[in-house]
Amino acid sequence: MKTLAQKVWDAHVVRSAAGEPDLLYIDLHLLHEVTSPQAFDGLRMAGRPVRRPDLTIATEDHNTPTDNLLTIADPVSRTQIETLRRNCAEFGVKLHPLGDPEQGVVHVMGPQQGLTQPGTTIVCGDSHTSTHGAFGALAFGIGTSEVEHVLATQTLPQARPKQMAVNFVGELQPGVTAKDLILALIAQVGTGGGRGYVVEYRGPVIEQLSMEGRMTISNMSIEWGAKAGLIAPDETTFAWLKGRRFAPQGDAWDAAVEYWRTLRTDEDAVFDREVTLDVSQVTPFVTWGTNPGQGAPLDAAIPDPESFVDEAEKAAAERALAYMGLTPGQKLREVEVDVVFVGSCTNGRLEDLRAAAGVLKGRKVADGVRMLVVPGSAAVRAAAEAEGLDQVFTEAGAEWRFAGCSMCLGMNPDTLKPGQRSASTSNRNFEGRQGKGGRTHLVSPPVAAATAVVGRLAAPADLV
Amino acid sequence: MDKFTSHTGAAVPLRRSNVDTDQIIPAVYLKRVTRTGFEDGLFSAWREDPAFVLNDPAYAEASILVAGPEFGTGSSREHAVWALRDWGFRVVIAPRFGDIFRGNSLKQGLLTVELPIDAVESLWARSESDPTAEVTVDLAAREVRAGASTWAFELDDFSRWRLLEGLDDIGLTLLHADAITAFEAARPVYQPVVA
Ligand code: SF4
Numbered sequence: 271m272k273t274l275a276q277k278v279w280d281a282h283v284v285r286s287a288a289g290e291p292d293l294l295y296i297d298l299h300l301l302h303e304v305t306s307p308q309a310f311d312g313l314r315m316a317g318r319p320v321r322r323p324d325l326t327i328a329t330e331d332h333n334t335p336t337d338n339l340l341t342i343a344d345p346v347s348r349t350q351i352e353t354l355r356r357n358c359a360e361f362g363v364k365l366h367p368l369g370d371p372e373q374g375v376v377h378v379m380g381p382q383q384g385l386t387q388p389g390t391t392i393v394c395g396d397s398h399t400s401t402h403g404a405f406g407a408l409a410f411g412i413g414t415s416e417v418e419h420v421l422a423t424q425t426l427p428q429a430r431p432k433q434m435a436v437n438f439v440g441e442l443q444p445g446v447t448a449k450d451l452i453l454a455l456i457a458q459v460g461t462g463g464g465r466g467y468v469v470e471y472r473g474p475v476i477e478q479l480s481m482e483g484r485m486t487i488s489n490m491s492i493e494w495g496a497k498a499g500l501i502a503p504d505e506t507t508f509a510w511l512k513g514r515r516f517a518p519q520g521d522a523w524d525a526a527v528e529y530w531r532t533l534r535t536d537e538d539a540v541f542d543r544e545v546t547l548d549v550s551q552v553t554p555f556v557t558w559g560t561n562p563g564q565g566a567p568l569d570a571a572i573p574d575p576e577s578f579v580d581e582a583e584k585a586a587a588e589r590a591l592a593y594m595g596l597t598p599g600q601k602l603r604e605v606e607v608d609v610v611f612v613g614s615c616t617n618g619r620l621e622d623l624r625a626a627a628g629v630l631k632g633r634k635v636a637d638g639v640r641m642l643v644v645p646g647s648a649a650v651r652a653a654a655e656a657e658g659l660d661q662v663f664t665e666a667g668a669e670w671r672f673a674g675c676s677m678c679l680g681m682n683p684d685t686l687k688p689g690q691r692s693a694s695t696s697n698r699n700f701e702g703r704q705g706k707g708g709r710t711h712l713v714s715p716p717v718a719a720a721t722a723v724v725g726r727l728a729a730p731a732d733l734v
Numbered sequence: 735m736d737k738f739t740s741h742t743g744a745a746v747p748l749r750r751s752n753v754d755t756d757q758i759i760p761a762v763y764l765k766r767v768t769r770t771g772f773e774d775g776l777f778s779a780w781r782e783d784p785a786f787v788l789n790d791p792a793y794a795e796a797s798i799l800v801a802g803p804e805f806g807t808g809s810s811r812e813h814a815v816w817a818l819r820d821w822g823f824r825v826v827i828a829p830r831f832g833d834i835f836r837g838n839s840l841k842q843g844l845l846t847v848e849l850p851i852d853a854v855e856s857l858w859a860r861s862e863s864d865p866t867a868e869v870t871v872d873l874a875a876r877e878v879r880a881g882a883s884t885w886a887f888e889l890d891d892f893s894r895w896r897l898l899e900g901l902d903d904i905g906l907t908l909l910h911a912d913a914i915t916a917f918e919a920a921r922p923v924y925q926p927v928v929a
């Protein structure tokens with residue numbers, strides 16, 4: 271009578287005592303340059319080693335340039351990267367630095383090497399660690415104090431979360447992607463809707479999704495406040511993993527698959543809460559505001575703040591529209607953009623690039639629009655080039671760049687200028703997220719590509 | 735971590751909901767490798783507006799921040815906690831917090847207190863009419879007191895104990911090093927190692 275998440279949890283309890291959080295063992299700890307330096311400092315000050323360097327892996331992603339692989343122009347960014355390199359060398363942690371074939375956004379780097387496996391516990395000083403839940407792993411983001419704790423002990427004290435099921439029912443409409451589903455869900459449940467819960471995404475629609483699509487959904491669990499977002503592993507998961515560098519081999523593979531097959535919520539397990547999304551109602555979905563819950567179908571108009579019953583939501587909508595420079599009643603399809611960004615740990619995988627390229631093929635990015643395509647990892651970049659996707663992008667007039675977080679958060683030079691508006695396949699439309707004063711509309715890769723062609727928010731179906 | 739038992743101070747009314755950690759401290763301030771000195775990044779975009787509440791000298795001495803629902807959502811950056819602490823805040827009161835932010839705050843001795851929206855409204859009104867009005871946040875009693883009003887708040891016993899004692903999590907966990915070693919010995923062989 272356990273949910274999938276409870277099974278994974280229970281298999282990792284090192285110690286449990288009444289009135290205390292459980293002590294959970296961590297199977298994989300991912301590191302990047304932004305949230306780790308102070309944690310390593312803490313270890314140094316206390317004279318502690320990294321307990322399990324063999325379960326720890328680092329990459330450089332947030333600050334890295336995407337126009338070259340050699341020069342980090344900003345000295346502060348450079349120092350942060352150099353600090354990670356020094357720390358990894360000193361503490362014996364494996365690092366994929368800029369220029370390495372496995373370098374990339376931390377949540378793309380882990381899965382692509384087969385490190386993200388069903389039934390494991392995975393943490394990273396990064397809220398989008400929820401991405402790895404797509405494999406049936408219990409994966410969640412932590413702060414720097416917790417990073418230090420995991421480095422020192424390979425465990426984390428954690429209070430048992432509540433369990434929620436998200437049931438996707440109905441039939442997926444043509445042209446609707448995983449990104450549209452998760453944006454529609456967040457608009458329905460609100461940015462705080464998952465707070466205190468580990469959620470499991472379920473239903474035939476989820477089972478039909480590719481691993482890339484599942485990762486897009488799990489990735490955005492944190493955008494509605496959920497601690498983690500799991501999807502039960504199945505044949506799709508196993509097929510995706512098989513043969514990857516760190517996937518089990520031979521007998522170990524068989525043993526692993528046998529175990530992984532048990533990682534399903536029991537029929538009689540009870541969730542503390544269940545939410546249902548009717549996917550047959552979902553069409554291409556975009557955000558109009560400054561949090562991921564402020565979204566609407568592309569077919570709709572900008573809502574009137576007066577239409578919100580809740581006072582806080584009304585005030586938030588007013589603020590958001592003022593910041594975004596939008597008027598209630600304006601059609602979303604009339605919103606003009608300056609920049610289109612395809613990339614990030616939400617939508618920077620090969621399948622996402624294929625979807626965008628499929629729309630762009632034989633078309634041109636509209637005059638006055640800048641389009642950046644930033645693969646989620648160096649390996650994604652190489653795979654895309656092997657298929658000629660880079661050609662499609664550059665012929666359309668888009669910029670084909672090196673891997674990293676890039677304009678998802680604008681720590682490197684890829685930023686919006688004040689007042690500029692983007693259609694972005696990333697996960698956060700917060701004020702200033704992509705650059706101070708920048709205005710972000712979250713979209714799927716096909717909508718991003720169609721928007722680049724039209725110059726206004728658009729879906730592929732709008733193109734003639 | 736410093737011990738936290740009770741704190742009395744003036745409050746800043748931040749009448750906003752969904753204050754995500756990108757607003758508390760934008761990404762450009764995250765490039766540093768130190769753990770202190772983040773106060774310059776606190777609400778840096780909003781502080782450019784002279785009318786923003788933190789720019790009001792009447793609140794210069796305040797040490798309690800009172801905000802709307804969903805405070806600290808989004809990014810896991812602990813820098814958000816460091817920035818609030820470095821600015822001089824000891825307590826944040828809001829109806830709801832983002833989970834990761836809440837966890838980070840309690841590890842750094844920044845007490846995050848959940849009170850219902852009507853209590854928050856009442857605290858807002860009070861500190862707007864008198865910016866020096868004091869609020870007491872009593873962790874031992876799990877109570878917020880302001881003038882004639884008292885509100886109880888919830889915090890699990892374990893977190894409360896850690897804060898009251900000022901205990902370091904890593905030290906606590908390492909008391910169970912034997913249990914960790916025993917657990918490690920029984921891990922399945924098919925689980926990945928990086929090396
Ligand atoms: S791509 Fe964006 S969301 Fe993902 S890890 Fe990088 S900055 Fe965070």
